[in-house]
Amino acid sequence: MSKGFLRCLASNNPSSWCQQLSIVEYAHNSLPVSSTGMSPFKCSLGYQPPNFVSTESEVSVPSAHALVQRCHRTWTRARRALLQARSRTKAKADRHRSKPPRYVVGQRVWLSTQNIQMRSVSNKLAPKFIGPFSVTKIINPVTVRLSLPPAYRRVHPVFHVSKIKPVIFSRLNPPAPVPPPPRIVNGETTYLVNRILDSRRRGRGFQYLVDWEGYGPEERRWVPARGILDHRLIDDYNLQILIHVSASQLDYRLPCSCSGLCSCCRLRVSVPVCSWFHPSTAFTFTTDFTISTSHATVDLLSPLPTYWTLLSINVF
Numbered sequence: 001m002s003k004g005f006l007r008c009l010a011s012n013n014p015s016s017w018c019q020q021l022s023i024v025e026y027a028h029n030s031l032p033v034s035s036t037g038m039s040p041f042k043c044s045l046g047y048q049p050p051n052f053v054s055t056e057s058e059v060s061v062p063s064a065h066a067l068v069q070r071c072h073r074t075w076t077r078a079r080r081a082l083l084q085a086r087s088r089t090k091a092k093a094d095r096h097r098s099k100p101p102r103y104v105v106g107q108r109v110w111l112s113t114q115n116i117q118m119r120s121v122s123n124k125l126a127p128k129f130i131g132p133f134s135v136t137k138i139i140n141p142v143t144v145r146l147s148l149p150p151a152y153r154r155v156h157p158v159f160h161v162s163k164i165k166p167v168i169f170s171r172l173n174p175p176a177p178v179p180p181p182p183r184i185v186n187g188e189t190t191y192l193v194n195r196i197l198d199s200r201r202r203g204r205g206f207q208y209l210v211d212w213e214g215y216g217p218e219e220r221r222w223v224p225a226r227g228i229l230d231h232r233l234i235d236d237y238n239l240q241i242l243i244h245v246s247a248s249q250l251d252y253r254l255p256c257s258c259s260g261l262c263s264c265c266r267l268r269v270s271v272p273v274c275s276w277f278h279p280s281t282a283f284t285f286t287t288d289f290t291i292s293t294s295h296a297t298v299d300l301l302s303p304l305p306t307y308w309t310l311l312s313i314n315v316f
Contacts (some may be wrong), residue, residue: 020074027078061268100161103144108132108167111146115163116155131165179214185229193228196237208234 029040030048042048103109110129118126137145142161182189197220199208207222228234279292 020078023071023074024078027075027082031082033081043260071193100142101166103135103138103161103164103166105135105138107135107144108166109135109164110145111163112158112163116152177214179212187255193230193233194226196233199237208237 032039039048044287095232102132108131110131111133112132113126113128116130118130133146133148135144136147139158140144143158144161144164146157146159148155148157180192182191184190194211194213196210197211200205200222201207206225208225209220210223210227210228211220225234246249
């Protein structure tokens, strides 16, 4: 950009460009920038230095006064050239730009992966956009802050509007229902659990794949057992495993004395309850099930989980 300023000032006498360099630099540092509204001088020094102080009453040498006047004219021309160059650059760039959409806080947008390193087998097959993410703050008309998940904690959450695009809903892509607000329990933020989908062993305990109330499948996550306040959810999940069991796995896991049983026969399985379910569990069954204090007797025609080798299974 400075090359264009010098070209405007030294168009009549190109060999004098070095004499104009200091004036051009001073004019450039005195011009306010649109992004901050302040000049580089004011940003670095904290104040705006005077351009040319009137010294007519103090100057007694005519040549010194002529030098000040010449510098003032050069500075004025340099400032005019700066403004013209800025206008031309903006007009040239605006020819290839479209008016950005106006975003509001809470709006859902897609984020471009152009400058984000994605873990993918092939970069060419990686998604072009990820999300959607919510807008948390409108910094200026062309810059927004997004709410990114912990997986992108190393990514700066502020983006230019050219890197995002709004989520458009239609009949084929209806908007998701608004999730319920979190609750405060003992000073901590908690969320409602819709159901438990799966479990896995981690260390000495278990983790459960939780489906949150009011949130989509993309928000599901593994939560340790201590993070689920309502233990009845864990008991319900274990009870579903007890009901939906596999006859083929049952024949494989039972002792050898029971191996002659037909897989399609009606079996009665007795399993200890106290060590498997939470002590505060209230059992409710249909007429096909009977519960005693220490054992659950279940009539079934379906498979057993593979990890039931840890349980005491008796076939009558």
